[in-house]
Amino acid sequence: MTDMISLAASGVQGLQPYQPGKPVSDLQRELGLKDILKLASNENPLGCSQKVMQALANLSNLADYPDGNSYDLKQALAKHHSLQAEQVTVGNGSNDILELVARAYLTPNHAAVYSEHAFAVYPIVTQAIGAEHRVAKALPAYAEHPYGHDLNNMLALINDSVRVVFVANPNNPTGGWLKESELKSFLDKVPKTAVVVLDEAYFDYVSEDEYPDGSAWVNEYQNLLVTRTFSKAYGLASVRLGYGLSSPEIADILNRVRQPFNVNSFAQAAGLAALNDQNHIERSRETNTQGLLQWQEACARLKLNMIPSVANFVCIDLQQPAMPMYDAMLHMGVIVRPVENYQLPGMIRITVGNQDQNERAIAALTMALEQTS
Numbered sequence: 001m002t003d004m005i006s007l008a009a010s011g012v013q014g015l016q017p018y019q020p021g022k023p024v025s026d027l028q029r030e031l032g033l034k035d036i037l038k039l040a041s042n043e044n045p046l047g048c049s050q051k052v053m054q055a056l057a058n059l060s061n062l063a064d065y066p067d068g069n070s071y072d073l074k075q076a077l078a079k080h081h082s083l084q085a086e087q088v089t090v091g092n093g094s095n096d097i098l099e100l101v102a103r104a105y106l107t108p109n110h111a112a113v114y115s116e117h118a119f120a121v122y123p124i125v126t127q128a129i130g131a132e133h134r135v136a137k138a139l140p141a142y143a144e145h146p147y148g149h150d151l152n153n154m155l156a157l158i159n160d161s162v163r164v165v166f167v168a169n170p171n172n173p174t175g176g177w178l179k180e181s182e183l184k185s186f187l188d189k190v191p192k193t194a195v196v197v198l199d200e201a202y203f204d205y206v207s208e209d210e211y212p213d214g215s216a217w218v219n220e221y222q223n224l225l226v227t228r229t230f231s232k233a234y235g236l237a238s239v240r241l242g243y244g245l246s247s248p249e250i251a252d253i254l255n256r257v258r259q260p261f262n263v264n265s266f267a268q269a270a271g272l273a274a275l276n277d278q279n280h281i282e283r284s285r286e287t288n289t290q291g292l293l294q295w296q297e298a299c300a301r302l303k304l305n306m307i308p309s310v311a312n313f314v315c316i317d318l319q320q321p322a323m324p325m326y327d328a329m330l331h332m333g334v335i336v337r338p339v340e341n342y343q344l345p346g347m348i349r350i351t352v353g354n355q356d357q358n359e360r361a362i363a364a365l366t367m368a369l370e371q372t373s
């Protein structure tokens, strides 16, 4: 019998599928629970803007293909970032952009650089191509941003063979961030033969003074690709919409490998309407800032180390195996995210919800700690 596994491209054979947060419907089926709270995929507890719901209700023509060039959406995104439409690449989620850049720039003879404990999609898209992985040692546990990117370690791995460098700011699952001055001097040192992918999925949640807006730098660095998403602060994870901002040359290349209709009509309409409601982003940020404080206080009370986070999730050191705690919380109807697959055993990542959701999750965590101690 032919072994259909061994016939696959060798990089693909080495892949493990991405593990998403456990869906609510799975837990309902498995444990027969009704009232379930999912804080496992960094979704927005406020949902999306009402303007999006109106725009989607007005969509009428489902028989026609979407605008394959997403003209209106690209124009609006370009205006939003004071860039040209030729600098915008739209994607089926920003994960799509991450995959496009890997497919366009990596080969089995080239390498990608990323940090330990960085977003799981970077190794997946690199592995799928069969390119070399160069994983930079992260900052130590006692650093200001524990387990965050060590840009010097990353730089040391970059040479002529490196075509793609992934930097998440802030990073998922750790929640720490990089300052404008650090990132700028990093970009100055990275050779122009490597595309720097600056993943700003959580941009809208950050309000630190020294946190940079990478979109302002794409005219200065021809090798910079900034990625953003509508999945987090915009509350539109279900429609799958993200985008890249770059030099027109990078955008041109990504556009050549993109599926012709990678962004559907719902996503285009939703994105346009969502961009038009920046008040929703403001409210989402405020809710999140309050929620982060709630988690900080809870962790201090429970004597748990929480990695300081500027994103819409917290990564908590349980100082004990995470899986039993995760299971105990599942039985209380609260879904969180173990991060063993990020080489952070003993930690869980919890999405910041609204005040009531945080209270419920904190109560579940407290009870799980008592049960497992």
Ligand SMILES: *Cc1c(COP(=O)(O)O)cnc(C)c1O
Pocket (backbone or CB within 6 Å): 042, 092, 093, 094, 095, 096, 119, 168, 171, 172, 199, 201, 228, 229, 230, 231, 232, 237, 240, 241, 242
């Ligand atoms: C959630 C997330 C994304 C966004 O993924 P989408 O495909 O846009 O939903 C990208 N990067 C990081 C670091 C993330 O955590």
